[in-house]
Amino acid sequence: LKLAVYKSLVNNPYVNLAVEEWLFREKPKETSLFLWRNCPTIVIGKHQNAWKEINIPKMEQEKVLLSRRYSGGGAVFQDLGNTNYTFVSPAKEYDKHKNNRIVIRMLRSFGLEAVASGRNDILIDGKKISGVAFQRSPQAIIQHGTLLLNVNLGRLSTLLCPDKAKLLSKGVASVASRVANISSLVPRGVAAPDHERVCAALHKAFDEEYGQHRRTPCRDLGLKDLAALPAIARSARQLGSWDWIYGKSPAHKHAVSNRFPWGSVEFHFDCIGGRISECPQSGASGASTGLAMFSDSLQPAVMDAIRLALSPGTPFTAQAVRDALGQVARRLEAAPLSGNDKEECLRQVADISSWLPEALNAYN
Structure with missing residues (x-):
């Protein structure tokens, strides 16, 4: 049995998830423990819909990163008050209960009695302090989870919330869970565990579970170490790309409407992979588009140009919608329209341009 322990010294979610993938693909014969944490980040499951799970405008306003992992499961908010642990095992040797025992043993060292429960959760006094997800191949299996040490729960509750607009999704919605910070549950007189102490305790529990009488050496992974591993850099670039984060979202529909002094408008979007899809809604050019528009405007040229x-x-x-509407205004400015019609068309485009991009963000 070949045991290994790794600890990341960086807080970049794309790099840390890339390290997981490197261990999974390049080290499948090792039984390893990887310890890491991220700067403020929302991490969604491989098949989740980013628009359904997250308050995207608030996330962007607060400069929180968004990442999509390779494993399944629900959306989680992480910051430096969270510790992540990853077990990578050869497929034939994988034991979910053994991994859970390591985490429970670690918690017991801080005077906390925990149990594995339900939908891959770890609970203390009925409160969820850790959630687990999985990734499998014929060669290896990943079991990874979060540990809520002292996470900003207020941020968690405002960033992770399903939208209230007319969004329909075939993706997997996260199950709302009652969560708590470990720091609020430790017995009186026991110092609340921080990231370094939890990492040390997990390392010790890992060795004890596997009967190691000597401490398994821990390989620290800093930026210089990671730069020497091209596979991690390639994976981190993919994990940080728009196409991976948003483009992997399942098909969904979104509808917004508004009324202006000159009339009402409705926009119905069909999206696949984070982009407007090709659907049987014929535009003015006869092309298929995933956008249906309705309006009682007396200037049909506006709606035709937007479509x-x-x-x-x-x-x-x-x-992207704001940029496209900017192109509409420039085209109408150059169009052979009469003075009054052109002025009215440009006014309507300006009104829609001020409203529509924000309406797509105003989910909550």
């Missing part, structure tokens, strides 16, 4: 600008493949983001 052409928001073509299939346009990212379903406020900035």
